[in-house]
Amino acid sequence: MSTMKSSQTVYYGPKADLNMYPKVGSVSANEQVKVVLKEVANGNTWAYIEYNVTGSTQKKRGYVLASTVSITENVTTYNTSKQTRYVRTASSTYLGPDANKYPVAGSVSLGEEVSWVCSVREGAYVLIEYDISGGQKKRAYIDANCLGTSAPEMASGRYIQGGKINSAGDYWHITNQWNGNNNANTNGHLAIDVVRKNSSGTSLSGKEVYAIADGTVVDRGSQKANGNYVIIRHSTAAGKIYYSLYYHLKESYNKTSVKKNEAIGIMGNTGSSSVGEHLHLGITKNQPAGGYYGYYYVNGVKTRFSGETYVDNQNNRFYNPTKYFTQGESIINNNY
Numbered sequence: 001m002s003t004m005k006s007s008q009t010v011y012y013g014p015k016a017d018l019n020m021y022p023k024v025g026s027v028s029a030n031e032q033v034k035v036v037l038k039e040v041a042n043g044n045t046w047a048y049i050e051y052n053v054t055g056s057t058q059k060k061r062g063y064v065l066a067s068t069v070s071i072t073e074n075v076t077t078y079n080t081s082k083q084t085r086y087v088r089t090a091s092s093t094y095l096g097p098d099a100n101k102y103p104v105a106g107s108v109s110l111g112e113e114v115s116w117v118c119s120v121r122e123g124a125y126v127l128i129e130y131d132i133s134g135g136q137k138k139r140a141y142i143d144a145n146c147l148g149t150s151a152p153e154m155a156s157g158r159y160i161q162g163g164k165i166n167s168a169g170d171y172w173h174i175t176n177q178w179n180g181n182n183n184a185n186t187n188g189h190l191a192i193d194v195v196r197k198n199s200s201g202t203s204l205s206g207k208e209v210y211a212i213a214d215g216t217v218v219d220r221g222s223q224k225a226n227g228n229y230v231i232i233r234h235s236t237a238a239g240k241i242y243y244s245l246y247y248h249l250k251e252s253y254n255k256t257s258v259k260k261n262e263a264i265g266i267m268g269n270t271g272s273s274s275v276g277e278h279l280h281l282g283i284t285k286n287q288p289a290g291g292y293y294g295y296y297y298v299n300g301v302k303t304r305f306s307g308e309t310y311v312d313n314q315n316n317r318f319y320n321p322t323k324y325f326t327q328g329e330s331i332i333n334n335n336y
């Protein structure tokens with residue numbers, strides 16, 4: 001066991017900043033704790049400790065600065081690394097790798113995108129980081145069987161939250177996922193492709209495409225690669241600016257300002273689309289980046305990247321629109 005040098009607040013993540021990770025609890029000076037791992041994050045080395053919960057047989061795990069602990073365990077020091085996973089079974093999360101021995105930390109919902117932290121796994125449980133309200137994050141354990149490497153299809157194969165569907169039973173189906181790769185030579189895709197299907201699962205053609213949020217149409221035209229396109233500018237209550245991009249349209253409507261779910265054109269197969277009729281939906285921050293995948297250069301070098309966002313050398317930030325489709329418009333307002 002290790003010993004606390006001083007009393008400390010214990011956090012849900014490796015940053016002593018309540019704006020990022022909330023408080024798990026606290027430990028006292030000279031308290032015996034178990035150091036589970038060490039992690040280098042935000043310029044500091046953190047100890048992920050396990051400690052007893054007063055008045056309970058349960059224990060909690062959380063982060064304190066490693067310098068505040070007299071560490072006796074010989075544990076590996078990780079550099080922060082995360083891998084994207086999707087919640088395929090809604091579940092509680094726990095303050096340690098066992099649903100009975102550790103308190104509930106919170107919960108994650110079906111379709112939610114989470115990060116698997118540092119490849120940490122104990123038995124069936126993995127340590128994940130996920131968004132909570134107020135722009136904060138938590139790290140906690142979940143049964144790995146609840147996660148997958150691709151987003152689950154919602155409500156019997158239907159992505160329904162991201163757009164208005166006029167006909168009962170119609171839904172949007174994602175045919176090509178965001179993959180965090182901007183290299184066109186390796187099928188990079190900084191967007192999602194969606195098709196419209198009816199209740200029988202048959203793809204529908206010639207259907208309208210809708211604005212994902214209120215906004216202003218800032219560009220509309222035709223390009224060799226993108227085909228007929230529309231770009232909408234969205235501003236949030238917090239003053240952030242986002243753009244949604246709709247490509248390969250059969251035709252676009254001539255509009256200036258649009259409301260969420262207002263039709264902006266008809267789904268098509270124009271431009272360099274090679275997979276049949278679909279909507280290519282992209283979301284970017286700050287600028288309506290023209291290159292939605294591939295052909296982005298950093299200092300003259302084609303650059304491959306990973307993760308849920310990517311910032312190119314012109315400060316265009318690309319976002320994974322899957323979040324929008326699985327979590328609804330609150331994503332635009334709160335998370336991006």
Ligand SMILES: [Zn+2]
Nearest residue numbers: 191192193280
């Ligand atoms: Zn696409």
